[in-house]
Amino acid sequence: MIENENNKENIKQLIKFILNIYKKDEEIDYNKLQEDLNSKFRSGSMLVENVLEFEREAELRGIEKGKIETLKYLLKKKFKELPKEIEEKINNCNDLNKLDLIIDNIFDISSLDEVNKYL
Numbered sequence: 001m002i003e004n005e006n007n008k009e010n011i012k013q014l015i016k017f018i019l020n021i022y023k024k025d026e027e028i029d030y031n032k033l034q035e036d037l038n039s040k041f042r043s044g045s046m047l048v049e050n051v052l053e054f055e056r057e058a059e060l061r062g063i064e065k066g067k068i069e070t071l072k073y074l075l076k077k078k079f080k081e082l083p084k085e086i087e088e089k090i091n092n093c094n095d096l097n098k099l100d101l102i103i104d105n106i107f108d109i110s111s112l113d114e115v116n117k118y119l
Contacts, residue, residue, distance in 0.1 A: 067099040074106050075115060086112055089119040 068090055075090075076082050093099055102109070102118045109115055 064094070064096060067096060067103065068093070071099055071103055074103065075112070078106065079112055083112065086116060086119070089116070093119060
C-alpha cells in the first residue's frame with residue numbers, strides 16, 4: 001500500500017514537472033529532460049523512461065499532424081479543392097518522407113493525379 005501511494009505521488013510530481021516544461025514553450029532537449037527527470041525521480045526510472053518515450057512519440061505525432069495540415073492547406077490553395085479520397089490518403093499517411101516530398105515539390109506538381117501517385 002505504501003509503495004502504491006509513493007508511485008501515485010511520484011506520478012503527480014512527474015506530471016507537474018512536465019507541465020512546467022511545456023509552459024516554457026521551447027523545444028525539448030530530451031537528454032536534458034532525462035537528466036532532470038532522473039535527478040528528481042530516481043525511484044521511478046522505468047516511469048521516467050516511459051514518460052520520455054511518450055514525449056518523443058507525442059512530438060513526432062505533432063510534427064506529422066502539422067505536415068498533414070500544411071499539405072492539405074497548400075493543395076487546397078493550389079487546386080481550389082481537395083477530393084475526399086486524397087484528403088483521406090493524406091490523413092492516413094504515416095510516412096513523413098512522402099509528406100515532405102509532396103510539400104517540397106508543391107510548385108512542380110501540376111495535378112491532383114500527381115499527388116495521388118506520391119501517396
